[in-house]
Amino acid sequence: MTLKTIIKLIENELLPNINLKSIKPNDPIIVSNVPNQWKVLGSGNYAAVLYNSNFPYYAVKIYAENRPGIDKEIEVYNKLGYHPSYSQCFYHDKNYLILRRLDGITLYDAIVKGIQIPESVISDIDKALDYAITRNLYPHDVHFKNVMMKDGKGFVVDVSDFYKYEKCLLWAHSKKAYNKIYKNILYKLHPPIPNFILNIIRKIYQLYKR
Ligand SMILES: Nc1ncnc2c1ncn2[C@@H]1O[C@H](COP(=O)(O)OP(=O)(O)O)[C@@H](O)[C@H]1O
Ligand SMILES: [Mg+2]
Structure with a gap:
């Protein structure tokens, strides 16, 4: 109805x-x-x-x-x-x-707004990606704008490229950024980081990928 x-x-x-x-x-x-x-x-x-x-x-x-x-x-x-x-x-x-509709905010918006991203979110997403592999899919294009969190739980919002049989390192790189930069420097205080700074990082990353 x-x-x-x-x-x-x-x-x-x-x-x-x-x-x-x-x-x-x-x-x-x-x-x-x-x-x-x-x-x-x-x-x-x-x-x-x-x-x-x-x-x-x-x-x-x-x-x-x-x-x-x-x-x-x-x-x-x-x-x-x-x-x-x-x-x-x-x-x-x-x-x-x-x-x-998935409730919550993207990890990208969490960084912009200065909302703490708990580790449980990252491990939920890891588990979800393992599940996709068991369904004969290939996690692809998983980055901070394509994953969300709510009440300490993690969700994957964008699966549009999961059919592509090619290696994608975006989630591995995003996790590295989480473990090395976020957890060590930002986790406790999690200050808001302006959009324009994240955009610069995104552009540098796009250049680096090429
Ligand atoms: N099911 C959903 N529930 C809530 N928000 C969503 C949902 N799907 C997408 N979004 C929001 O919309 C944005 C764009 O959707 P996405 O599927 O990533 O589009 P694209 O394929 O163009 O990248 C996401 O980053 C997220 O903020
Ligand atoms: Mg997307």
């Missing part, structure tokens, strides 16, 4: 109004023209994710025009099945998915 209602709202209210702009392929999608009752949960380089305040259980992931990958993401969710550290896909159409 509610799923049908939210599909109608997406088709009749959200999609005809929302504007998604992909300015550079390596930068997040810019979202504008968000109708009343809808709130942006976040955006990545492919898609924007929103929820409707009357249906907070669902998150709608809308792919920007010309950004590929939605079919693969659906396939990944089918393979994953249910696991408490992942979302689920309830419905999909040409350019959007209806997912279970």
Whole structure:
């Protein structure tokens, strides 16, 4: 019942109004023209994710025009099945998915806001990635904007690249940053770190990867 209602709202209210702009392929999608009752949960380089305040259980992931990958993401969710550290896909159409909304904040936002990231979050994510491997998937593109935490628990929000059979060191590098820099220097005081500094680090990392 509610799923049908939210599909109608997406088709009749959200999609005809929302504007998604992909300015550079390596930068997040810019979202504008968000109708009343809808709130942006976040955006990545492919898609924007929103929820409707009357249906907070669902998150709608809308792919920007010309950004590929939605079919693969659906396939990944089918393979994953249910696991408490992942979302689920309830419905999909040409350019959007209806997912279970994960409560909490990304580890990236936790660093920006100065909220402490406990080690249990990191170990939950490790376990979730091991689980994905048992489902014949390959953890990929797991970094601080693609993982979330709530009440000391860790979640993986973005599985869109888990079908790619190629080595990805992002989570290994993110964990190294957590163990070497975060735990030793930031853990106790966890001061807020401005977005622009994290953006500089992100850009340096992108250069270093090339
Ligand atoms: N199921 C979800 N529940 C809550 N927030 C989500 C969910 N999925 C994504 N988000 C938020 O939206 C952002 C972008 O989603 P993501 O799947 O990473 O898009 P992209 O594939 O473009 O990188 C995430 O960083 C996160 O903040
Ligand atoms: Mg992402």
